[in-house]
Amino acid sequence: MASINLCTDQLLLPLADPAQILGLSRFSHDAWQSWAADDARRFPSLSGGAEDVLVLKPDVVVTSLFDKRSTRELLKAQGLRLAEFSVPRNLDEVKAQIREMGEIVQHQDRAAADIARLDAAMARARRAVEQKHYSVLPLSRRGWVSGSDSLVSSLLTETGLFNAAADLGVGTGGFASLEAIVEARPDFLLLSEAGDRAEDDGRAFLLHPALERFYPLSGRIVIPERLTVCGGVMLADALDLLVAELQRVESSLRAKRSNP
Template sequence: MPERVVSINLCTDQLAMMLADEGQLISVSMLARDARLSPMADRARAFPANHGQAEELFLMRPGLVLAGRYGAQASVNMLRRLGIEVVQIAPARSFDDIRANLRSVGAALGREDVAEVLIARFDADLAALAREGEAGARAVVYAPNGFTSGQGTLVNDMLAAAGLRNAATEGGHSGGGRLPLERLVTLEPDLVIRAARFGGASRAEEMLDHPALAKAMADQPVRPRSGGRYICGTPLVLSAVAELAAAARALEAR
C-alpha cells in the first residue's frame, strides 16, 4: 500500500478522497476546493492543495501521484524521470468507466476491497434510480460557448438513466463539442439543462442568457443546472441523475 499519495487532477482528487485510507492521501489539486467544480469541495479543504507543478510535488516526497490521462503531462514526465510512480486515469465516458476507474484507483492505493464496496453501492443506487427503456422527454445539456455532450459521453448515460432522451445525440452529435444556439433551437428539446454561470464578463457565458435560449426554456416546469457533479465520473453523478429523473417526472406531469 503506497504512502504519501498526491492527486493532481480534479477527478482523481475525488476518487482518492473516496478510496484512500486514513492518512494515506496528503494533497489534492487546488481545483478540488472549488465548489463550482467539485462536489467534494468541503472535504478537499482538509488537505493541502497543490498546483500540479513537478517541483512542488517532488518536495512533498510522494510515494504515488495520481493524475489525469491528458493533463499536466510535463509534470508527469518529470516526476517519472525522478523515479516517482505516477498512475494516470482516463476521463469517464460511461457508467462502466466509473466502475473501471474506481477499480484502477483502488488497486493503485491497495484498497481494492473498498473500491468493490463503492461499486456495489453505486450499482444498487443506480438500479433504484434508473428509468431506462422509458420513452422520455428530450433533453440537452448546454454549457458556456454552446458546449454539449452527445453519444459516447457520461452525460448521455446520465440522461438515459433518468429516463430522458439526449436531443444532442438524436441530432447526430457524438462526444463533447459545440452545439450552435441556432441548432439547439431547431432541435426543440423539452428540457435544457443549462450550466451555472461563474460570474464575470465571459462572452462564452453570455449566450446562456440569450433571448432565444430563454424562449426555448420558457415552458419548462423545472430548470436543473449542470455543474461539478457532471464533470467527473464518480458515484456522485447519481445525485445529478436523481435530479434529472425528478425533472423528467415533472415534464411528464404537465
C-alpha cells in the same frame, strides 16, 4: 499519496484514509468545480507542478493522462510511481476506475460500496424514466452541446433518455446555433446552472429570449457541473438529481396543461 488532478482527487478522497493523502490538486478546494471540496480542505493544495510533489515524496502520484506530459515524465524520472487515469466516457469505465483506485489505496471494500451506490442510483433513474422517451439536450456556455463521446451523454442514454445532440448533427460534441436548437425542439435542456444573470457572452447565450421562450425554468433540467465533470461516486448524486429534476419539470408541465 498525492493527487495532482481534480478528477483523481475525487476518486481518491472517498476511498483513502486521511493519513494516506499528502496533498491534492490546486482546484481541490474549489466547491464550484469539486464535489469533494469540503473534504479536500483538510489537505494541502498542490500547484500541479513537479516541485511540491517531489518535496512530499509520496509512494504514489495519481494523475490524469491529460495533465502536462512534462510534469508526469519528470516525476517518473525522479523515481516516483504514477497511477495515470484516462477520462471516462461511460459508467462502466467509471466503475473500473473506482476499482483501480480501491486497489491502489488497498480499500477494495470501499470501492465495492461506491460501485453498489452507483448501480442503485442508476436503477432508480431507469425506473423513473421508463417508457417516457424524453429527448434532452445537454447545453453549455456559447451553445456548446455534449455529444455521444461524453460522460453526460452516456448517463442520459443508460437511463433511457435520448441525447438530442444527434438531431443537431453533433456527434462527439460541438457548437449549435439558437436556430438549430429551437428547430430541433428537444423536450428539455440540461444545464449546469440556473439563474437569470448573464455575466458574459457565454452565459448570455443560455438566457437568450428565444431559448427562454421555449425553455423557461420548467423546460430546463439543472445538474451542477461538479457532479458530472469527473467520474466517481458523485455520479450517484447526479443521477438522483436528474430524477428529482425530471419530476419537477413534469409537475410544471402538468400544472401548465391544467391551467392553460
